[in-house]
Amino acid sequence: MIIDSTPIGPAKRSESAEALLPIYHAGPAGEPLLGLVKIARCFGVSAELIDLGTSTSAVEDLRISLTSGGSVWDLASLAKTILSADWMALASDLAASASNTLLLATKEEGGQSALLGVLSRGAVTEVCSAGQSNHVGFHSASRRWSAELAGHQYASSGCDALAMTLGEASNVEVIMTRGNVSPAFISLPCASSHVFIWCTRSVFDVDHPLGQELEFEQAAGEYVPAIIFLRAAFGERSWHSPAIAADIIIDDPVLSKRYGFVDFPKLLALARELCFHVTVAFIPWNYWRTRKKPLKLFLDHRDSFAICAHGCDHTKNEFRTRDYGDLLHRGHLAAERLDRHRERTGMEWDRLMVCPREDYSLEALQAFADSGRYLGLTNTACIPRDLSEKRVRGADLLLPAQDAFFGFPIFKRHYWTDISVFAMAVFLGKPAILVEHQDFFRDQHRALTAFVRQLGALSPSVRWSGLTDLACRTCRRRRLVSDAWEVQFFTDEFVTENPDPEPRIIRFLRRVSGSAVITSVTVNGSPVPYLRDGEFLSFAANLNGHAAASIRVGRSANSNGHGVPNSRIYEAKVATRRFLSELRDNWLARSPAVLKLANRLMQMMRLRSVK
Numbered sequence: 072m073i074i075d076s077t078p079i080g081p082a083k084r085s086e087s088a089e090a091l092l093p094i095y096h097a098g099p100a101g102e103p104l105l106g107l108v109k110i111a112r113c114f115g116v117s118a119e120l121i122d123l124g125t126s127t128s129a130v131e132d133l134r135i136s137l138t139s140g141g142s143v144w145d146l147a148s149l150a151k152t153i154l155s156a157d158w159m160a161l162a163s164d165l166a167a168s169a170s171n172t173l174l175l176a177t178k179e180e181g182g183q184s185a186l187l188g189v190l191s192r193g194a195v196t197e198v199c200s201a202g203q204s205n206h207v208g209f210h211s212a213s214r215r216w217s218a219e220l221a222g223h224q225y226a227s228s229g230c231d232a233l234a235m236t237l238g239e240a241s242n243v244e245v246i247m248t249r250g251n252v253s254p255a256f257i258s259l260p261c262a263s264s265h266v267f268i269w270c271t272r273s274v275f276d277v278d279h280p281l282g283q284e285l286e287f288e289q290a291a292g293e294y295v296p297a298i299i300f301l302r303a304a305f306g307e308r309s310w311h312s313p314a315i316a317a318d319i320i321i322d323d324p325v326l327s328k329r330y331g332f333v334d335f336p337k338l339l340a341l342a343r344e345l346c347f348h349v350t351v352a353f354i355p356w357n358y359w360r361t362r363k364k365p366l367k368l369f370l371d372h373r374d375s376f377a378i379c380a381h382g383c384d385h386t387k388n389e390f391r392t393r394d395y396g397d398l399l400h401r402g403h404l405a406a407e408r409l410d411r412h413r414e415r416t417g418m419e420w421d422r423l424m425v426c427p428r429e430d431y432s433l434e435a436l437q438a439f440a441d442s443g444r445y446l447g448l449t450n451t452a453c454i455p456r457d458l459s460e461k462r463v464r465g466a467d468l469l470l471p472a473q474d475a476f477f478g479f480p481i482f483k484r485h486y487w488t489d490i491s492v493f494a495m496a497v498f499l500g501k502p503a504i505l506v507e508h509q510d511f512f513r514d515q516h517r518a519l520t521a522f523v524r525q526l527g528a529l530s531p532s533v534r535w536s537g538l539t540d541l542a543c544r545t546c547r548r549r550r551l552v553s554d555a556w557e558v559q560f561f562t563d564e565f566v567t568e569n570p571d572p573e574p575r576i577i578r579f580l581r582r583v584s585g586s587a588v589i590t591s592v593t594v595n596g597s598p599v600p601y602l603r604d605g606e607f608l609s610f611a612a613n614l615n616g617h618a619a620a621s622i623r624v625g626r627s628a629n630s631n632g633h634g635v636p637n638s639r640i641y642e643a644k645v646a647t648r649r650f651l652s653e654l655r656d657n658w659l660a661r662s663p664a665v666l667k668l669a670n671r672l673m674q675m676m677r678l679r680s681v682k
């Protein structure tokens with residue numbers, strides 16, 4: 072229940088009690104420290120660089136830092152500034168500290184090995200090169216820090232990494248290794264908190280525009296330790312995702328009992344038994360084809376089955392063109408077809424779009440956003456392939472959904488290789504969305520069952536749901552002060568609740584395009600005042616203990632697409648593509664040799680259907 076509501080803007084937000092992270096160094100701050108400042112800001116923590124190079128009270132300042140929530144000590148620069156005897160005293164203070172401290176070592180030389188030996192009380196004996204490290208690993212025993220990442224390895228860019236050699240101390244927890252065994256990030260217990268030690272030559276610049284997502288994915292070793300430290304030091308005061316949702320998307324099927332290797336009666340029975348959810352990315356062109364007989368099966372399983380939009384005609388490059396008017400028309404047409412399908416069959420559709428071949432242009436994102444018909448996109452790639460300049464940053468990819476373009480969210484989905492990619496998604500607070508095609512089900516659901524069971528073991532609280540529910544609950548939040556939370560959400564419809572038993576002020580944030588015409592914001596049906604500051608829309612509501620809030624952002628939609636009537640030749644081509652695709656999926660796919668030949672034939676005919 073809402074008690075009151077008041078507008079609040081980002082400027083006012085920043086005045087409020089953000090968590091503070093002092094970063095102590097001496098002399099000019101290098102790239103690793105600047106990288107840390109940016110990562111902290113990404114997670115709602117205001118980092119302050121404190122130069123002790125000319126301070127007459129450097130030792131006292133460091134000692135005082137041990138009474139705060141957390142601090143970072145840059146050993147490369149501080150090693151030259153503070154005398155050995157003082158480090159010995161600080162080591163005792165560190166061991167008795169109730170504050171979480173990150174000791175950052177960025178070089179092999181400069182006395183850092185000796186200094187770490189003192190501060191870790193012999194636990195670390197040397198800072199050393201880990202050589203060309205092609206992957207980072209998260210120790211299976213470090214789950215309390217690395218959470219879902221524990222026991223998993225990730226490819227890295229193969230840079231000359233830094234690591235450390237450990238002594239005989241038994242109280243060291245190795246959190247992350249470089250290469251096979253070289254510890255690069257560890258924790259040591261102190262009085263009532265922890266000292267974290269991170270050896271790295273660089274810290275990922277989350278503001279650097281990326282050419283491709285792989286740059287971000289292969290740099291995990293340069294930002295995950297910072298995230299782990301921030302979570303340990305600031306807990307719920309840093310941005311975090313309160314709940315993780317999951318879904319399984321199958322691209323292309325029509326709604327019949329069987330499609331290729333998908334046996335829907337068996338699949339939906341298994342979904343109900345194991346409590347997972349399946350969404351068919353349904354091609355709107357097929358809206359007239361759903362027959363009554365198999366429909367009952369799907370309607371009877373609405374608790375574990377749904378459909379969403381998959382293209383419009385599902386032609387090649389359908390949403391990769393740059394013609395905004397045509398894209399807007401196609402977006403509306405796809406939605407209209409699915410509305411008609413719903414009216415005819417009773418089958419609701421989740422207002423998420425899956426683009427054919429995972430391909431979309433920047434203009435397509437704008438058209439989807441302006442149409443007002445879609446809550447978001449779900450795709451394996453969160454960066455359009457046609458960008459003329461790099462515009463997506465690591466900071467955008469650290470969000471639960473990437474909404475850098477027009478405030479239109481892209482929910483990342485993944486093909487099955489193993490569970491590690493989903494472990495990273497869940498660790499970063501993103502939904503766990505598996506996408507597959509019919510051939511994934513040729514093994515009698517073995518891989519599917521492995522995914523569901525492993526995801527359940529990885530994150531027991533994961534909530535299986537359809538895509539509308541998943542999108543409308545995706546958010547991140549942080550506690551500002553004891554009686555106030557801030558929540559950033561990503562869709563024009565959003566549902567959340569006050570997590571505390573007492574009344575709380577909830578401040579809401581939603582990124583919107585500068586050109587978007589926002590007409591209203593309601594909380595539980597009541598209009599509330601809102602502010603627009605830069606690219607953010609913000610408002611606030613007071614909620615009673617554990618009260619739910621249903622948010623709706625109203626906007627003026629653009630329905631002025633300029634679709635031209637399709638020619639008979641085009642219609643015939645679309646129908647041929649669908650016929651050949653289904654022939655391939657239902658019959659030819661059963662024989663690899665025939666499938667290969669069929670694909671070659673379709674290529675030769677320039678009619679190759681796209682998945």
Ligand SMILES: [Zn+2]
Pocket residue numbers: 322323381385427428681682
């Ligand atoms: Zn497809």
